[in-house]
Amino acid sequence: MFVAENARQRADGYRGSVSSFQRIAFVLTDACDLLGVTVVAEALECASELAGVQHACKYGVQLLSANGGLVKCHRSLVVSTGKLGDTIGTRFACVFVAAGPNVDEVCNGLSHAAWLQRVRATATPVRFLAADTVHVSERDRVVEESQAKARLSGAIKAAFEVIRDDMGESIAREALHRTVSVHVDTILSSTDAGMTTADKVRAAGQWLRNNCHRPVSVADAAHACAMSQRTLLRYFQACLGTSPSEYLQRARLDLACVLLAETSLPADKIARRVGLTDGGRLGKLFRRCLGKSPTEYRAWQHARTNGLQPVHANERPREVPADMEAAA
Incomplete structure (x- = not known):
């Protein structure tokens, strides 16, 4: 008991x-x-x-x-x-x-x-x-x-x-x-x-988001949701509008943004906590997707929180570039 x-x-x-x-x-x-x-x-x-x-x-x-x-x-x-x-x-x-x-x-x-x-x-x-x-x-x-x-x-x-x-x-x-x-x-x-292929794909997406802090692969997500990797790759784009690798990178980017905004952890530690190996890879991801370094993003977020900088529409994250898939 x-x-x-x-x-x-x-x-x-x-x-x-x-x-x-x-x-x-x-x-x-x-x-x-x-x-x-x-x-x-x-x-x-x-x-x-x-x-x-x-x-x-x-x-x-x-x-x-x-x-x-x-x-x-x-x-x-x-x-x-x-x-x-x-x-x-x-x-x-x-x-x-x-x-x-x-x-x-x-x-x-x-x-x-x-x-x-x-x-x-x-x-x-x-x-x-x-x-x-x-x-x-x-x-x-x-x-x-x-x-x-x-x-x-x-x-x-x-x-x-x-x-x-x-x-x-x-x-x-x-x-x-x-x-x-x-x-x-x-x-x-x-x-x-009762699970359709679309349900399993969404479950795979949730699995990637839940596990983005670990060194996981698309094959791991497919296995966790009882799908073949080929089937997952075939339907993921149609169901979620992106590839599994891009989706994983976005999840890591989202988590890194939260950690930068809410903690004082250095970039290297945050990189490891979001499934990346070092601060260099984290910086590359931020510059390509947000046009800022992690340090610049943290300063920008703190300015927003303190009411020192308005939120602009053009501050939304950019699409994760295709060549970032190799980093997943």
């Missing part, structure tokens, strides 16, 4: 670079259901163990709430959490929100909404875990069991997508088989059957 304190200890125990550590946040609210949180967290832990030393990615889990401290979840279970405000500046690979029956309060509440907005600004995926929306009596066990099955199914699919994007489909399936005693393949097959 998943225990909050153990999860935090596991997260604190992980050490390494951005490429080896994927920090996952679970945002808990009053009366939220812990079923989905338990399934996803245990599957992530199992995936880390299965990957071993053969894969760079490891997961660390952090439980959060608006005010921190103890949160009274569904069925009066009490969980200790950290405070959302204390994580400002922390980059998460993915955020799961266990919102309970009052999901609108999470989306519209000032504390949650502002935090989620900052998270989304860094292109971090935010997923809402299914809630126990209907309270039933003892006579309505069929309804209650149906709800539990739906919540479990949603959590399995969510865990599968995250692990598959980072480590591939085989590890994702094996991790879920080891942690969930239900028909995992049946639940996942319903997801696969």
Whole structure:
């Protein structure tokens, strides 16, 4: 059974670079259901163990709430959490929100909404875990069991997508088989059957964006989304309007822009955090796409933030040149 304190200890125990550590946040609210949180967290832990030393990615889990401290979840279970405000500046690979029956309060509440907005600004995926929306009596066990099955199914699919994007489909399936005693393949097959080629291409694009901070390739994205590289290259341009290599460069450019604007890290460190080898390659990317060096872009952003320079239409990023594909 998943225990909050153990999860935090596991997260604190992980050490390494951005490429080896994927920090996952679970945002808990009053009366939220812990079923989905338990399934996803245990599957992530199992995936880390299965990957071993053969894969760079490891997961660390952090439980959060608006005010921190103890949160009274569904069925009066009490969980200790950290405070959302204390994580400002922390980059998460993915955020799961266990919102309970009052999901609108999470989306519209000032504390949650502002935090989620900052998270989304860094292109971090935010997923809402299914809630126990209907309270039933003892006579309505069929309804209650149906709800539990739906919540479990949603959590399995969510865990599968995250692990598959980072480590591939085989590890994702094996991790879920080891942690969930239900028909995992049946639940996942319903997801696969409903995915069109366009859906898989969009999933590949999301995978590239989620993993742009690592030295990944187009072949890695194709494998993670159960496609051949040839098929991905064939349809990517039509679905997303660019090549996979150009899309990866744009994702790295977007992330670098955020880091330049919000941190004081030097260019070399930012280059490594966005999947590039050194500051020279980062500078080349910026000059070709934005017409500025990273240092000039940082100064320009600070001037905008302080109201010293207006935003002009011609400051929008240029298209990533075709010859940048070789750098992906």
